[in-house]
Amino acid sequence: MVNAEEYATLMNEGLVNEGQAPKYTEHDMQLYRDQSSPFTHPDNDYIDMFTKLGTQQKVQCQCIGRKRTA
Numbered sequence: 001m002v003n004a005e006e007y008a009t010l011m012n013e014g015l016v017n018e019g020q021a022p023k024y025t026e027h028d029m030q031l032y033r034d035q036s037s038p039f040t041h042p043d044n045d046y047i048d049m050f051t052k053l054g055t056q057q058k059v060q061c062q063c064i065g066r067k068r069t070a
Helices: 004-017 026-034 046-050
Strands: none
16 A cells, blocks of 8 residues: 555656656645645545444334334
């Protein structure tokens, strides 16, 4: 797995190898690097976020009544 800055670097390298212009500027790279703009240039580790152990609860509800409407 790579972080956002590494992904952007590899994407730019691939585009340049294909003869295309890089997608990410040096300014973008700096924003990924220092996380000064987390809303426009996030660097989230989704695997870590979704695989953390947490608490789990199981709730059961039972409604009993004699009328047709509750």
